[in-house]
Amino acid sequence: MITYITKNLPGIGGVMRTYPEDFIVEEIPAYDLINQGEHIFIEVTKKQITTQAVVGELAAALNIKSSDIGYAGMKDRQAVTTQRFSVPAALWPLKEGFAPLSVSEVIKPCKLAERLVIPDNLTFQLKILGLHNNKLRTGHLKGNRFTIRLRQCVPNWPELAEPIRQAIMTNGFANFYGPQRFGREGNNAEIGLKGLKSGKIFGPKWRKWLIISALQSELFNVWLNERINDGLFATAVCGDVFGKLPQGGIFYSTEPENEQPRLDAFEISPLGPIFGCKMFKAKEEALEREQRILDRYDIKLEEFKPLKAEGSRRKARLKIEDLEITSVEGDPVFKFTLPSGSYASVLIGEFTKTSDQNVSEDDDTASE
Numbered sequence: 267m268i269t270y271i272t273k274n275l276p277g278i279g280g281v282m283r284t285y286p287e288d289f290i291v292e293e294i295p296a297y298d299l300i301n302q303g304e305h306i307f308i309e310v311t312k313k314q315i316t317t318q319a320v321v322g323e324l325a326a327a328l329n330i331k332s333s334d335i336g337y338a339g340m341k342d343r344q345a346v347t348t349q350r351f352s353v354p355a356a357l358w359p360l361k362e363g364f365a366p367l368s369v370s371e372v373i374k375p376c377k378l379a380e381r382l383v384i385p386d387n388l389t390f391q392l393k394i395l396g397l398h399n400n401k402l403r404t405g406h407l408k409g410n411r412f413t414i415r416l417r418q419c420v421p422n423w424p425e426l427a428e429p430i431r432q433a434i435m436t437n438g439f440a441n442f443y444g445p446q447r448f449g450r451e452g453n454n455a456e457i458g459l460k461g462l463k464s465g466k467i468f469g470p471k472w473r474k475w476l477i478i479s480a481l482q483s484e485l486f487n488v489w490l491n492e493r494i495n496d497g498l499f500a501t502a503v504c505g506d507v508f509g510k511l512p513q514g515g516i517f518y519s520t521e522p523e524n525e526q527p528r529l530d531a532f533e534i535s536p537l538g539p540i541f542g543c544k545m546f547k548a549k550e551e552a553l554e555r556e557q558r559i560l561d562r563y564d565i566k567l568e569e570f571k572p573l574k575a576e577g578s579r580r581k582a583r584l585k586i587e588d589l590e591i592t593s594v595e596g597d598p599v600f601k602f603t604l605p606s607g608s609y610a611s612v613l614i615g616e617f618t619k620t621s622d623q624n625v626s627e628d629d630d631t632a633s634e
Contacts, residue, residue, distance in 0.1 A: 269494045270616050271440050272430045277619025278423035280416035286313045289345035290413040296406045299396035302372045305352040312390040316343045327385035330357045336402030352402040359383040409605040416598050430617050438583040443483035444609030454480035465572040478575050482540045489538045502526045505550030507537040532585040542577015543570040
């Protein structure tokens, strides 16, 4: 259960994703293309199909392996999403009369598209963007832009939504993991705990990762809930691990009074625990808070080692700079940007104050 940082402000209710067009996601790429290299980058806009379905369909159309295709993150089915994919240039079929692409050759996107055989009858829109040396991999993005429409909100939603928006803009966004992290039945973390105690999680590699990460995500959410409930969401604690914003080094501090001004200015954020066998540990009071959570679940960090779950840290508090709310046919439409790893469903939950947000397991609007 997530504790809203705006818990004292009434919600507007509403239903998310009545139609795919109510939830629009656009990837923000991590780097620009250089018009040369080993991989062709394409932009795909899809609706009512998963990212994995796009990969499978594209692989079949190009007669290549699904594993040859790269992408930065999964996108939800019940949405209109735009994201990048990469395909090895050497494997993309060329039109008759064109020589194979050279890695050193510099070629503009329009000229590149003229050489390539573009598959017909795809269930998604495809655009040739250009070339790069890198294969796209998970996390190769800055974040996502969202445009989300809620329906069936309370009639006075405008007067209720604005104080919530102001509170988030002032105090920050609580970077919880969203409900889709825990599976359709919501019990992946429970399965993960059993697997941790036994040292085994059965199934393919991707399922093992899904299950153990659900447990790690639940423990992080518990930690963040306690920070909020104890009035420490925006307060430095002795021994906290901090990260510089937006992206920067990790450090800990036993002098919270020195870090508080930087925390107030959104220059740094506390980093919550993604528990694992090699996690960067907190100290002093912050370590005691984390240890109490492990004790409650009867978990020892070394138990993560057989499952190869090394652990990490996650930013707990983020600054949202572009949160806008407009009205379309009487419904609120939210526009905002989140960094890689953050969940739109969590931010919208601050406004709706409802647990049913019509999210699905394949929704990775976090794009980790």
